[in-house]
Amino acid sequence: MTDQATLDKLNAGFKRLQDSKECHSLLKKYLTQDVFDKLKSRKTAMGATLLDVIQSGVENLDSGCGVYAPDAESYKTFGELFDPIIEDYHGGFKPTDKHPPCDFGDINQFVNVDPENKYVISTRVRCGRSLQGYPFNPCLTEAQYKEMQDKVKAQLATFEGELKGSYFPLTGMDKKTQQQLIDDHFLFKEGDRFLQAANACRYWPTGRGIYHNDAKTFLMWVNEEDHLRIISMQKGGDLKQIFGRLVKAVKHIEQKIPFSHDDRLGFLTFCPTNLGTTIRASVHIKLPKLAADRKKLEEVAGKYNLQVRGTAGEHTESVGGVYDISNKRRMGLTEYQAVKEMQDGILELIKIEKSM
Numbered sequence: 001m002t003d004q005a006t007l008d009k010l011n012a013g014f015k016r017l018q019d020s021k022e023c024h025s026l027l028k029k030y031l032t033q034d035v036f037d038k039l040k041s042r043k044t045a046m047g048a049t050l051l052d053v054i055q056s057g058v059e060n061l062d063s064g065c066g067v068y069a070p071d072a073e074s075y076k077t078f079g080e081l082f083d084p085i086i087e088d089y090h091g092g093f094k095p096t097d098k099h100p101p102c103d104f105g106d107i108n109q110f111v112n113v114d115p116e117n118k119y120v121i122s123t124r125v126r127c128g129r130s131l132q133g134y135p136f137n138p139c140l141t142e143a144q145y146k147e148m149q150d151k152v153k154a155q156l157a158t159f160e161g162e163l164k165g166s167y168f169p170l171t172g173m174d175k176k177t178q179q180q181l182i183d184d185h186f187l188f189k190e191g192d193r194f195l196q197a198a199n200a201c202r203y204w205p206t207g208r209g210i211y212h213n214d215a216k217t218f219l220m221w222v223n224e225e226d227h228l229r230i231i232s233m234q235k236g237g238d239l240k241q242i243f244g245r246l247v248k249a250v251k252h253i254e255q256k257i258p259f260s261h262d263d264r265l266g267f268l269t270f271c272p273t274n275l276g277t278t279i280r281a282s283v284h285i286k287l288p289k290l291a292a293d294r295k296k297l298e299e300v301a302g303k304y305n306l307q308v309r310g311t312a313g314e315h316t317e318s319v320g321g322v323y324d325i326s327n328k329r330r331m332g333l334t335e336y337q338a339v340k341e342m343q344d345g346i347l348e349l350i351k352i353e354k355s356m
């Protein structure tokens with residue numbers, strides 16, 4: 001049973017969501033009185049409550065999603081809330097649907113989306129992974145953070161050729177180096193209020209860090225939002241090369257590090273928007289005519305299942321007309337299809353820009 005103090009916080013949080021006129025999150029949309037009453041007393045084996053799930057979206061009323069899963073079991077225990085959020089975000093993935101098995105497909109089907117180098121500044125494909133046997137951020141101990149970092153570091157040290165690089169722990173990194181890595185779009189930001197409210201930043205910076213090769217075309221984030229974020233990126237639009245590099249890296253890591261995977265949900269992540277393939281394939285792109293009005297850009301991008309973010313990532317504005325445009329859904333389709341969705345959409349957006 002949930003204790004009275006937690007119940008009081010839950011009731012206040014529910015009221016805050018209901019009373020807010022500015023809140024348009026999926027949390028607010030699907031946490032109906034009926035669902036709230038059903039879920040408010042539930043607890044997972046690790047002790048996670050509905051409060052752990054919703055506190056980020058309650059504190060941050062401008063959330064798009066608003067929920068996180070403190071542990072894998074939460075996706076089931078609080079399914080009445082997670083299921084409709086997942087279905088809405090991932091374009092109709094129903095509670096009865098099963099995510100397809102991992103399939104990166106034929107890399108040769110991918111192209112350079114902007115061979116003339118006129119629109120695309122850079123391209124990035126990332127996926128998230130969780131280590132089997134460990135819960136998500138809010139339930140991790142300081143010792144587990146260290147242990148996970150050690151395990152990952154050991155496997156990172158075995159990368160060869162183009163993927164060979166070094167691991168840089170956040171602990172001890174000087175602020176200037178850290179900020180430069182953030183400004184250059186290589187490193188996660190610090191003090192994300194959505195993650196902080198979700199209790200995902202405890203013991204920071206313990207166990208957190210970044211690995212990258214010399215060219216900074218292959219990177220890995222350790223213990224930020226997810227246990228692992230595996231990233232391939234470079235200037236220009238050569239999606240084939242970039243995705244090919246990511247696939248090579250993922251296959252190497254999984255030889256030694258077993259990932260958390262669920263039959264229905266695919267690869268498990270802290271945020272339900274990242275489940276399934278966990279793939280976000282994006283371009284940094286300038287479309288001066290189409291993007292003259294961000295609302296219009298979002299409307300057109302939406303037709304191709306694409307999401308528009310600002311220059312520094314989620315919840316940021318565009319700087320100098322540069323937008324981050326990526327596939328939105330990550331579930332109910334294969335890795336190949338998720339990346340292809342981005343490729344096809346971006347090719348269309350460039351076509352529209354040219355015709356304007």
Ligand code: ADP
Binds near residue numbers: 123124126186309310
């Ligand atoms: P995530 O992609 O992991 O969901 P963010 O939206 O916060 O998280 O983006 C992480 C970083 O990656 C940000 O600095 C963002 O600007 C950068 N980024 C995303 N796409 C690209 C891209 N195509 N080229 C360069 N940087 C990118």
Ligand code: CIR
Binds near residue numbers: 056063064314
């Ligand atoms: C929100 O709801 O807007 C934030 N909690 C972010 C949600 C999706 N992004 C993410 O997982 N990084």
